[in-house]
Amino acid sequence: MSSSSALTILSNCTVFPDQKSTMGDLKLSISDLNMLLSHYIQKGCLFTTPLISSDTLITHLINSLSSTLSLFPPLAGRFITDADGYVFVSCNDAGADFIHASAVDLTVADLLSPIDVPQHLFKQLFPFHRKISHSAHSSPVMAIQVTDLADGIFIGCAVSHAVVDGTSLWNFFNTFADVSRGVTRASNIPDFRRESMLISKVPLRLPEGELTVTFNADEPLRERIFSFSRQAIQNLKAEVNNRESSREAVELSGKLSNDAQHKTVTSKEAISRNVTFETTEISSFQSLCALTWKCVTRARCLEGSKTTTFRMAVNIRHRLDPKLSDRYFGNAIQSVATCSSACEVESRDLRWIAEQLNKSVKAYDSAVVRRAVENWEREPKCFELGNHDGATVQMGSSPRFPMYDNDFGWGRPLAVRSGGANKFDGKISAFPGKDGGGAVDLEMVLAPQTMARLECDPEFMLYVSSYPRHVLES
Known part of the structure; x- marks a missing residue:
């Protein structure tokens, strides 16, 4: 598709739930309020062409969306802010937009074959480009x-x-697909309860004037999908979990348990060799995060004393006490930050870097969440997305999300992609690999010079699958 080719809007309508909502106003939690100055999330799936007419397909999808909205009333609602400053979703059945468009000059290969993600094409495939979340009022x-x-x-x-x-x-997306296919799953029914510590009595006061995102959405960027096969991830995890000192710790631990008379001497030996007996199993994803943090930091050519931060969006549904349901509807995420000097991140081995990430995530329990809530209530404000110091990496999304577990009736997706929302230097999103089994795709957004150096980093590229991926064979 040439840069001059235009997308044609064939129809645009409002889809209403097929059943009247009985749900009252749903109060936004602190985690919800944090995102009011972010862009709308944009995620989508690429499919083969269904073997039915376009008109029949669109009518079917509109009807399926109508039924699905009855299960997710907030998605057909609008925001309201009451006199006290509290923000709610009014489940008022106002409806969701449904757009049918045509881009018949655009092929699957146009979208998937280029090394860089052709964001100028993808941004046409999503509604609400750069719309601020607060706009839902x-x-x-x-x-x-x-x-x-x-x-x-x-x-x-x-x-x-x-x-x-x-x-x-x-x-929601997978439920929409299930309804389209005529499948009903009780396990998909969302939990709309608002009974946790995330529901605050302190209102958020937004700045007056035009509301904007907290980063420069127009900075020059490159965007690539780096694919890591299941085997590459396993090799990386083995590398992180089997450094020499770990093997020494196991040997010395066995020596202690089998030879009591050498206990004192061996303990001193362990101390002198800086070996710990308790080794932590680092997960595949934390291993990949460690590799990414190290190699992106190196590619940025930062001053050694510069503090670099790796931020990871963490699901806190099961970190709260009492826990939230897996099906809790809304935002239940917080940003877990791990900091170190650029020199340490570049010079230390992957095991050490992964251990720092592991400690930060493990420590993020209900008490830490409560302290974060208390801090927010002392100074209510939206989360500031972006890389304001030039040394931050922000990992979002998750390879555990069931992005490929949807079938509208003509097969699973060929690929999952995002739009131009919330993109800045250092923003990384983790997707499951198309074929599952532990493969991971990283959607990486970096400054052009940083991306160029990363592509030449032998340590990083050692684990990257050959590109472009042969997704078109599916």
Whole structure:
């Protein structure tokens, strides 16, 4: 598709729930309020062309969306702010937007073959480009766009980030697909209860004037998908968990347990060799995060004393006491930060870096969440997305999200992609690999010079699968 080719909007309508909502106003939690100044989330799936007419397909998807909205009333609602400053989703059945578009000059290969993600093309496939989440006061909370391609179809979803996180979004999207296919799953029914510590009595006061995101959305960037096969991830995890000192610790631990008379001497030996007996099993994903942090930091050519931060969006549903349901609807995420000097991140081995990430995530329990809530209540404000110091890496999304577990009736997705929302230097999103089994795709957004250096980093590229991926064979 040439840069001059235009997408054609064939129809645009409002889809209403097929059953009247009985749900009252849903108060936004602290985690929801944090995202009011972010862009709408934009996620979508690329499919082969269904073997039915376009008109029949669109009517079917509109009816399926209508039924699905009855299960997710907030997505058909609008924001309201009461006299005290509290923000709610009014489940008023105002409806969601549904756009049918055509881009018949655009092929699947146009979208998937380039090394860099062709964001100038993808941004046309999503509604609400750069819409601020707070806009749901006057705009639909959600919009769906279905675009006919030359040899495929793209279903793009945009939804206010102050209403859903990734867990809730993919529960909706997959439920939408199930309904389209005529399947009902009780396990997908969302939990709308608002009974946790995340529901604050302190209102958020936003700055007056035009509301904008907290980063420069127009800075020059490159975006690539780096694929890591199951075997590459296993090799990386083995590398992180089997450094020499770990093997020494195991040997010395066995020596202690089998030879009591050498206990004192061996303990001194262990101390002198700086070996710990308790080794932590580092997960595959934390191993990949460690590799990414190290190699991106190196590619940025930072001063050694510069503090670099790795931020990871963590699902806190099971970290709270009492726990929230897996199906809790809304945002239940917080940002876990791990900091170190650029010199340490570049010079230390992957095991050490992964251990720092592991400690930060493990320590993020209910007490830490409560302290974060208390800090927010002392100074209520939205989370500031972005890389304001030039040394931050922000990992979002998750390879555990069931992004490929949707079938609208003509097969699973060929690929999952995002739009231009919330993109800045250092923003990374983790997707499961198309074929599952532990493979991971990283959608990486970096400054052009940083991306160029990363592509030449032998340590990073050692684990990257060959590119482009042969997704078109599916």
